[in-house]
Amino acid sequence: xxxxxxxxxxxxxxxxxxxxxxxxxxxxxxxxxxxxxxxxxxxxxxxxxxxxxxxxxxxxxxxxxxxxxxxxxxxxxxxxxxxxxxxxxxxxxxxxxxxxxxxxxxxxxxxxxxxxxxxxxxxxxxxxxxxxxxxxxxxxxxxxxxxxxxxxxxxxxxxxxxxxxxxxxxxxxxxxxxxxxxxxxxxxxxxxxxxxxxxxxxxxxx
Amino acid sequence: xxxxxxxxxxxxxxxxxxxxxxxxxxxxxxxxxxxxxxxxxxxxxxxxxxxxxxxxxxxxxxxxxxxxxxxxxxxxxxxxxxxxxxxxxxxxxxxxxxxxxxxxxxxxxxxxxxxxxxxxxxxxxxxxxxxxxxxxxxxxxxxxxxxxxxxxxxxxxxxxxxxxxxxxxxxxxxxxxxxxxxxxxxxxxxxxxxxxxxxxxxxxxxxxxxxxxxxxxxxxxxxxxxxxxxxxxxxxxxxxxxxxxxxxxxxxxxxxxxxxxxxxxxxxxxxxxxxxxxxxxxxxxxxxxxxxxxxxxxxxxxxxxxxxxxxxxxxxxxxxxxxxxxxxxxxxxxxxxxxxxxxxxxxxxxxxxxxxxxxxxxxxxxxxxxxxxxxxxxxxxxxxxxxxxxxxxxxxxxxxxxxxxxxxxxxxxxxxxxxxxxxxxxxxxxxxxxxxxxxxxxxxxxxxxxxxxxxxxxxxxxxxxxxxxxxxxxxxxx
Numbered sequence: 062x063x064x065x066x067x068x069x070x071x072x073x074x075x076x077x078x079x080x081x082x083x084x085x086x087x088x089x090x091x092x093x094x095x096x097x098x099x100x101x102x103x104x105x106x107x108x109x110x111x112x113x114x115x116x117x118x119x120x121x122x123x124x125x126x127x128x129x130x131x132x133x134x135x136x137x138x139x140x141x142x143x144x145x146x147x148x149x150x151x152x153x154x155x156x157x158x159x160x161x162x163x164x165x166x167x168x169x170x171x172x173x174x175x176x177x178x179x180x181x182x183x184x185x186x187x188x189x190x191x192x193x194x195x196x197x198x199x200x201x202x203x204x205x206x207x208x209x210x211x212x213x214x215x216x217x218x219x220x221x222x223x224x225x226x227x228x229x230x231x232x233x234x235x236x237x238x239x240x241x242x243x244x245x246x247x248x249x250x251x252x253x254x255x256x257x258x259x260x261x262x263x264x265x266x267x
Numbered sequence: 268x269x270x271x272x273x274x275x276x277x278x279x280x281x282x283x284x285x286x287x288x289x290x291x292x293x294x295x296x297x298x299x300x301x302x303x304x305x306x307x308x309x310x311x312x313x314x315x316x317x318x319x320x321x322x323x324x325x326x327x328x329x330x331x332x333x334x335x336x337x338x339x340x341x342x343x344x345x346x347x348x349x350x351x352x353x354x355x356x357x358x359x360x361x362x363x364x365x366x367x368x369x370x371x372x373x374x375x376x377x378x379x380x381x382x383x384x385x386x387x388x389x390x391x392x393x394x395x396x397x398x399x400x401x402x403x404x405x406x407x408x409x410x411x412x413x414x415x416x417x418x419x420x421x422x423x424x425x426x427x428x429x430x431x432x433x434x435x436x437x438x439x440x441x442x443x444x445x446x447x448x449x450x451x452x453x454x455x456x457x458x459x460x461x462x463x464x465x466x467x468x469x470x471x472x473x474x475x476x477x478x479x480x481x482x483x484x485x486x487x488x489x490x491x492x493x494x495x496x497x498x499x500x501x502x503x504x505x506x507x508x509x510x511x512x513x514x515x516x517x518x519x520x521x522x523x524x525x526x527x528x529x530x531x532x533x534x535x536x537x538x539x540x541x542x543x544x545x546x547x548x549x550x551x552x553x554x555x556x557x558x559x560x561x562x563x564x565x566x567x568x569x570x571x572x573x574x575x576x577x578x579x580x581x582x583x584x585x586x587x588x589x590x591x592x593x594x595x596x597x598x599x600x601x602x603x604x605x606x607x608x609x610x611x612x613x614x615x616x617x618x619x620x621x622x623x624x625x626x627x628x629x630x631x632x633x634x635x636x637x638x639x640x641x642x643x644x645x646x647x648x649x650x651x652x653x654x655x656x657x658x659x660x661x662x663x664x665x666x667x668x669x670x671x672x673x674x675x676x677x678x679x680x681x682x683x684x685x686x687x688x689x690x691x692x693x694x695x696x697x698x699x700x701x702x703x704x705x706x707x708x709x710x711x712x713x714x715x716x717x718x719x720x721x722x723x724x725x726x727x728x729x730x731x732x733x734x735x736x737x738x739x740x741x742x743x744x745x
Contacts, residue, residue: 209332212278219384223406231425
């Protein structure tokens, strides 16, 4: 086997093995902060796999969005929560039989699915469709994202709008009696508004 | 470029509602909390205008955005039903929200955006638009459920709905990914071509996952756990919204999905739908017997009613879908009327929700008592009220497709259902009166009265018109 075919194969096995290994570490690590760090490693391995498959844009998005934003957010949340490991592990034995049963059912389903693995003809032809000629991933995305898929982009924008206004509705409180800044009022304020001159008789209060 | 413009013309009702929501959002942010009532009325008006627009274009059939959306009779039927129920809910809920002091302009805007999501759902011709529409709708509904954030029950309802809804979305997405993997496309016609080929296990498993996710949205057993708590905890106008528009949208979506791309797998999904149907009818009716809260009663009633709708879904084909749409149309009218009555359950010191609070309503508010009883008897399926004919069409469709035992089971169970519906009627007419309710607003009286009138045998001449419309809508699927 010559080098140009050997190298991608080696890279694939390295990335695939590390993805599985780190994913296992995510669920087995005792410390939640370590779990998140292993999650980041899993994302990196998956991004490597994407690049190997020629989907470099997806790989970069995975690193930028999931590692850069989502995992860091997880890390902050995990660090801020006071998680007691001992308390978390309690009840593990109680849930074990049911959880194990569900896991077994899912595993059987996956095996059935895998053993009957047959793409339909249409799937086969869609898989064989070549990448757009003469362009990289980004160019190919740019060509369709705001034309063929414009509707989905706009609809997804509405979903984000709902998420944003929903968060505002559910969390923003307008407390009464809190002094707020009003720049116009503050600038327009004059000495006469704030100071009252009182003629106080000697020996008496106001 | 011309094709893009023609696409925009096709989605004008959806786009118009989305733009209205944006404009009203800005208006609300500028005017502040005081604008809540006005924005509710403006939104209701916008919904009615959109319904008129859809009605104008009904009858034509077209696709937009490279087949992402389809505009046919079925979509028009479901959209008009969704738009009118949402507008009525907004009009009915205004006074409740003002009296409970939770009126905010975001309420109407979230309803508008949820309706846009539902319109995308019923027009979906691609798994992507299905998912985006569903998420737009669900996300708005989660926020609406928790809208009264000073109430512990509402917050609990919102959280429960959100967590379980997230799980359902996960199931749905997993199913969609399987279908995409085996069909190679998300377009419904492509999926139909793949399903028409040789028997494909992956497609079937994907379909079952998608059906589970959608069954959550129509609260079919065993995906119903959230329903009673959310119905009870959410503010009553929001509950009225949950019980009507989203159910119609999800049912129309399931009908299109099963009879369109997966028509060739009918033998596979029919068993699943029958299972959901039998479980929903059984649990819905037996669970309702013990309820003391009218909103929980309505939750179990909607579970049972979805079970009946699923009988027609299982029958499938034009006969099944037209019976399904007719039943859903009657269900929407009855439910809107019933919630108008429930919203009128206000005593001097605030809203009451116990069924016992209705005692002796016939003597304190005879008009309301009459509407309430007629609607209850109609939803129980007593002849000669309109609800009876809705069930009759469903049983006829089931017998037509060789599901005689399912029709008999449904008919037997409706006797159990009649027990608790009629118990409410008995409490209204024969128990000793309690404190009288304050006078309901004109919108509530009108809605309850009109819905009750529609149930009367004298209004049966309206039924054939609805039936013709449902048949034309169902024919769009074949």
